[in-house]
Amino acid sequence: MREKAEAMLSAVAQVLDAPERLGMLHAAAPDMAIPDGDFDEIAKLAASLFDAPIALVSLVDREWQWFKAAVGTTETRMPADDSFCVHTIAQAEGGAFLVLDASLHPAFRHEQRVVQPPFLRFYAGASIFLDGQAVGTVCVFDVAPRREVAPKQVEELRRIAGIAASLLKLKEEARRRALKEAALSREEQRLAMALDAANVGSWLWDIRAGTVAGNGAMMRMFGLPAERTVGARAVFSAIHPDDRAPTFSKLRQAMAANEEYDGMFRIGESGRWLLGRGRVHDRDSKGAPLTFLGMTIDVSDQQASVQRTRLLLKELNHRVKNTLAMLQSLARQTLRQTSDPAEFMAAFAGRLQAISEAHGLLSDYEWGTIRLAELISKQLRPYVSDYAEQVELHKDEILLGPDQAVGLGLVLHELATNAVKYGALSVPKGKIVLTARGVVEDGDAVLHLTWTEVGGPPVREPRRRGFGSILIERSLDKIIGSSVKVEYMPAGVTALIRLPL
Structure with missing residues (x-):
């Protein structure tokens, strides 16, 4: 008997x-x-099934048996070493464990709860299984021994344990969904903050419902309440009467021709000028537009002086259109490459921030030229803990125009992101070496910029080119004669950038 008990333990x-x-x-x-x-109801059901004074729904870890619900006791846990239920967990899947008289059982006759109050005698338990693993039990106790247990009672106890397992799974799924929704909400807040920081209003027009959902910047621009969703009539009514019909006509034309909408209009109450851009987001089976996605930027400051506006508006129009087109393209391409909402928010927010940093520098210099060193510093500092130690820069004095700054800023962001994930910036001693030289080729000034990663893990060329790689190669496409070539050398990634100035 002793050998049998030891084998069970x-x-x-x-x-x-x-x-x-x-x-x-x-x-x-x-x-x-x-x-x-x-x-609680599961524990009561088990107690009623066996007409037992004590019933538990419990979970068992290495040291403790925790009572999620209990009938007939106020305790909330007990040591696993003293537990009847650990023997139930040791049964094969679908099995149950019965003790008709614990005072005669080799494994339990000396247990404290058997030889002392409450003088437990009868036990019946069935395991709670999750994906084939026994994580707990539904069990009952009685202080009186029993001669037998009907097979039907044991089968019903197994079913009750199955109900407890289903409830655990539902709770786990609800918890994971809540965590995912919370993470998505945080990413949405970060994206909204980035858009607000860039003073970009974003909106989605539900054409059939007649509503417009917009971010805080958009609502402020239109002088509307802070609610995220308002009637489309309120939005169009906020536009200056002289600009309302032309704006609505342009929107209708863009929807009918499936083209991009872009237009400038004034807000009636404030007189501020807004520049908008967007297009149909989706259509029904007959081709009728369902939703229209767009972005809006306040361009009032550029209208302050007529003479200055004539000089700057063309340039500003060009920059804003390019930026909005780039933002929309980035959003669509990132969404195409990333199915998980949280990953989409993180990737898109990072790229949006890279564009915002370049725009911030250009804005400081009134969209003239900015120094290359400032752009590099602005784009790389968020990815390193010690800029002086991890970024080595050898450069000539280079000035960049707006197109060069925005495109190159996005390239540097993608290279830095990849370096943090896979390259030199993924390890403490890794660093980035940049060499920038201004040369003259056929009478024209050209920037030769070399990005070299050193001290990182061994590099292998990826089997599949992701959107990040495509973005690195194409961010400078607007600048004729530019090129970016990325080489995956074993010692570290090297990028060779040629940029006419």
Whole structure:
């Protein structure tokens, strides 16, 4: 009898300590130590099935048996070493464990709760299985022994344990969904902050519902309440009467021709000028437009002086259109490459921030020229802990125009992002070496910029080119004669950039 008891305890310990079981338990019930009223009815049902004074719905880890619900006791846990339920967990899937008289059982006759109050005698338990792993039990106790248990009662107890398992799964799915929604909400807030920082209003027009959902910047621009969704009539009514019909006509033409809308109009109450751009986002099966996605920028300051506006408006129009087109293209391409909402928000927000940093520098210099060193510093500092140690710059004095700054800024952002994920900036001692030289080719000034990663992990050329790689190669396409070539050398990634100035 003693050998049999020792063999049982050995089998129990092996199952109890199994990493797969413990991993499933902690993933499914990180709050296992907290009683949960949702399981109370399950415990009552088990007690009623056996007409037993004590019933538990419990989860069992390496050291403790935690009571999620209990009938007939105020305790919330007990040591696993003293538990009847660990023997239930050791049964094969679908099995149950019965003790008709604990005072006669080799494994339990000396247990404290058997030889002392409450003098437990009868036990019946069925395991709660999650993906094949026994993480807990539904069980009952009685202080009186029993001669037998009907097979139908055991089968019903297994079903009750299955109900407890289903409830655990539902709670786990709800918890994961809540965490995912919270993460998505945080990313949406970051993206909204980035758009607000760039003073870009974004909006989605639900044509059939007659509503417009916009961010805070858009609502402020139109002088509308802070609510995120308003009637489309309120939005169009906010436009200056002289500009309302032309604006609506342009929108209709863009929808009918499936083309980009872009236009400038004034807000009636404030008189501020806004520049908008957008296009149909989706259509129904008959081709009728359902939603229209757009962005708006306040360009009032550029209208302050007529003479200055004539000189700057053409340039500003060009920059803003390019930026909005780039933002929309980045959003679509990033969404195409990334199915997970959280990953999309992180990737798009980073690229938006890179454009915003370049725009910020250009704005400081009234969209003239900016120094290359300032652009490099602005784009790389967020990715390094010690700029002086991790970025080595050898340069000539180079001035960049707006197109060069925005395009090159996006290239530097993508290279830095890749370096943080896979390259030199993924390790503490890695660094980036940049060499920038201004040369004259056929009478024209050209920038030769070399990006070299050193001290990072060994590099292998990726099998598939992602959107980031495509973006690196194409961010300078607008500048005739420019090129970016990325070489995946074993010692580190090298990028060779040629940029006419």
